[in-house]
Amino acid sequence: xxxxxxxxxxxxxxxxxxxxxGAARAAMLDATLRRVRRDGWAAxxxxxxxxxxxxxxxxxxxxxxxxxxLGVAAAERWSQVTGxxxxxxxxxxxxxxxxxxLGYVAFRRRLLRGxxxxxxxxxxxxxxxxxxxxxxxxxxxxxxxxxxxxxLEADLAEAMAARGVxxxxxxxxxxxxxxxxxxxxxxxxxxxxxxxxxAESVDxxxxxLRLLFDAPERGGP
Amino acid sequence: xxxxxxxxxxxxxxxxxxxxxGAARAAMLDATLRRVRRDGWAAxxxxxxxxxxxxxxxxxxxxxxxxxxLGVAAAERWSQVTGxxxxxxxxxxxxxxxxxxLGYVAFRRRLLRGxxxxxxxxxxxxxxxxxxxxxxxxxxxxxxxxxxxxxLEADLAEAMAARGVxxxxxxxxxxxxxxxxxxxxxxxxxxxxxxxxxAESVDxxxxxLRLLFDAPERGGP
DNA sequence: TGAAAATTACCGACCGGTTGGTATGTTTTC
DNA sequence: GAAAACATACCAACCGGTCGGTAATTTTCA
Numbered sequence: 001x002x003x004x005x006x007x008x009x010x011x012x013x014x015x016x017x018x019x020x021x022g023a024a025r026a027a028m029l030d031a032t033l034r035r036v037r038r039d040g041w042a043a044x045x046x047x048x049x050x051x052x053x054x055x056x057x058x059x060x061x062x063x064x065x066x067x068x069x070l071g072v073a074a075a076e077r078w079s080q081v082t083g084x085x086x087x088x089x090x091x092x093x094x095x096x097x098x099x100x101x102l103g104y105v106a107f108r109r110r111l112l113r114g115x116x117x118x119x120x121x122x123x124x125x126x127x128x129x130x131x132x133x134x135x136x137x138x139x140x141x142x143x144x145x146x147x148x149x150x151x152l153e154a155d156l157a158e159a160m161a162a163r164g165v166x167x168x169x170x171x172x173x174x175x176x177x178x179x180x181x182x183x184x185x186x187x188x189x190x191x192x193x194x195x196x197x198x199a200e201s202v203d204x205x206x207x208x209l210r211l212l213f214d215a216p217e218r219g220g221p
Numbered sequence: 222x223x224x225x226x227x228x229x230x231x232x233x234x235x236x237x238x239x240x241x242x243g244a245a246r247a248a249m250l251d252a253t254l255r256r257v258r259r260d261g262w263a264a265x266x267x268x269x270x271x272x273x274x275x276x277x278x279x280x281x282x283x284x285x286x287x288x289x290x291l292g293v294a295a296a297e298r299w300s301q302v303t304g305x306x307x308x309x310x311x312x313x314x315x316x317x318x319x320x321x322x323l324g325y326v327a328f329r330r331r332l333l334r335g336x337x338x339x340x341x342x343x344x345x346x347x348x349x350x351x352x353x354x355x356x357x358x359x360x361x362x363x364x365x366x367x368x369x370x371x372x373l374e375a376d377l378a379e380a381m382a383a384r385g386v387x388x389x390x391x392x393x394x395x396x397x398x399x400x401x402x403x404x405x406x407x408x409x410x411x412x413x414x415x416x417x418x419x420a421e422s423v424d425x426x427x428x429x430l431r432l433l434f435d436a437p438e439r440g441g442p
Numbered sequence: 443t444g445a446a447a448a449t450t451a452c453c454g455a456c457c458g459g460t461t462g463g464t465a466t467g468t469t470t471t472c
Numbered sequence: 473g474a475a476a477a478c479a480t481a482c483c484a485a486c487c488g489g490t491c492g493g494t495a496a497t498t499t500t501c502a
Contacts, residue, residue: 024478040350042263045461056479057463063477067462116352124408128349129261131337131411142413169421176409180422184405187345188397190352192363200390201401204429211432245452266487277453278489284451288488 025063027053032074033081038117041071041129068134071126075140078122079147086151097158098213102206104152108182109202112195119195120186121145145183149175163213181205246284248274253295254302259338262292262350289355292347296361299343300368307372318379319434323427325373329403330423333416340416341407342366366404370396384434402426 031052035044046067050060064070091103112119127141150172157171167174182205185198193200252273256265267288271281285291312324333340348362371393378392388395403426406419414421 039353040263042261042350043354046463047461058466058480059478061463123412125349127412128346128408129263132260133264138411138413145409145412146414168424173421174425176414176418177422177425180405180409180418181402182405183408184401184403187349187404187408188366188401190359191344191348191366192359193367193397197397197401200394201398203389204395204398208425208429208432211429267489268487278455279453279491279493280451282489283453286489 024053024055024059028055028060028063028070029074029077032070033078033122034117036074036125037120037122041126046070068137071130071134071137072140075123075126075137075144079144082148083151086148097155097162098209100155101152101159101209104155105178105202105206105209109199109206112185112189112199112202114195116186116189116194119198120189121183124183124186145179146176149179152178159213165213167212178205245274245276245280249276249281249284249291250295250298253291254299254343255338257295257346258341258343262347267291289358292351292355292358293361296344296347296358296365300365303369304372307369318376318383319430321376322373322380323430325376326399326423326427326430330420330427333406333410333420333423335416337407337410337415340419341410342404345404345407366400367397370400373399380434386434388433399426 028049031049032044035048035052039048046060047057049070050057060070064073086104086107089104089107091100091107094100094103123141123144127138127145131138131141152175153171156174160166160171160174169176181201185201188197188201189195191197249270252270253265256269256273260269267281268278270291271278281291285294307325307328310325310328312321312328315321315324344362344365348359348366351358352362373396374392377395381387381392381395390397402422406422409422410416410419412418
């Protein structure tokens with residue numbers, strides 16, 4: 001999936017202060033999410049993760065067999081954190097499925113504030129760097145992105161059925177497209193456009209959906 | 222900008238065979254484009270570039286003061302190679318500006334074949350990895366992406382004027398959105414969707430443009 | 443014109459810092 | 473008291489970058 005606010009303003013003490021047993025793993029995961037979104041996957045060293053999490057290198061390799069395994073675990077945590085965020089978001093309330101879909105896009109749009117590290121997607125960042133070198137990481141990121149897309153499918157399918165809209169790729173294909181627009185928006189933001197450039201694209205996505213569902217007779221290519 | 226076929230099936234002899242003087246620099250640039258599209262920026266070492274180009278490390282640092290400088294030069298070469306490709310493409314022929322715009326999208330769609338390294342964008346890949354660490358690289362990639370977007374602006378503006386379409390971001394904003402969709406399509410391809418997932422999104426982009434220009438009264442948000 | 447001079451192109455060994463990973467010891471918790 | 477949860481010290485490989493040197497090319501000027 002993509003994007004979210006800080007996955008929790010956890011205390012994260014700089015030193016190995018007193019912490020609940022087993023908290024080290026979670027601290028390393030959170031540090032990984034934050035660091036990678038800022039610096040990228042390759043530029044995030046395990047020592048940097050350890051320092052940010054306030055643990056030693058020995059602790060790191062006690063919990064994770066390799067940096068790659070850390071990435072897979074972090075991608076799964078990303079899926080969970082963002083999954084919760086979107087599950088609890090208010091856009092599910094409307095009875096009209098189209099309103100729920102547009103509410104989702106508006107919710108995403110509202111998250112686009114601050115600098116790229118604040119709103120860009122962990123798994124989107126990682127998959128671009130690691131897709132060739134690490135099948136396991138690629139798969140974990142793919143599950144996150146396509147899994148999140150799948151959460152939109154039901155609402156989209158319902159809206160399409162209600163308004164008689166038919167598309168070549170179906171609701172699933174349209175759901176994937178929403179994620180492509182978001183991921184591309186993040187790239188433009190990183191290329192210098194900032195949150196404004198990303199928001200612009202999300203606005204176009206919203207407009208596309210409204211055109212699509214207001215004028216179902218103007219179907220596919 | 223984004224994407225293209227192989228930037229030239231140059232001979233690129235593996236060894237330091239007889240070559241025209243000064244060809245080393247071009248060979249290194251081409252090797253960089255190919256390697257980075259396959260492995261990413263950080264995973265592409267200067268020694269790998271040298272090996273692929275059939276030159277020594279000494280030659281590399283004779284032509285480029287640093288790896289970062291190589292990246293900037295490669296981004297500029299990417300702009301030039303892809304600029305030529307699109308300038309010579311046939312989609313400029315139609316008299317109707319909307320036909321030219323849709324021709325561009327169809328042309329991009331046709332390029333989506335093979336594996337991600339064959340159709341993804343060099344500067345899009347680099348900027349995601351290097352935007353935080355290297356302002357110079359970020360700027361070079363930004364120029365490439367936004368510069369390519371600007372080549373669509375005139376046709377879009379003409380089409381909008383001809384059909385009475387008005388949008389918040391104007392023709393420039395819509396041009397940037399096309400690039401966001403393409404960049405996002407590449408991410409989905411790398412996440413496991415392959416060329417098919419990318420093509421699906423480009424189809425949605427084409428549909429958006431057709432809806433937008435066929436129904437100008439259904440304007441912005 | 444032609445050879446000396448200067449510049450450019452290129453080579454490959456080497457260096458110092460970094461990085462992922464390991465081996466081993468110590469503390470904490472059940 | 474044993475096992476899990478840490479910490480410390482260390483290592484080998486790697487990577488960007490440097491350096492002294494050589495060959496080819498171009499420029500200079502008698």
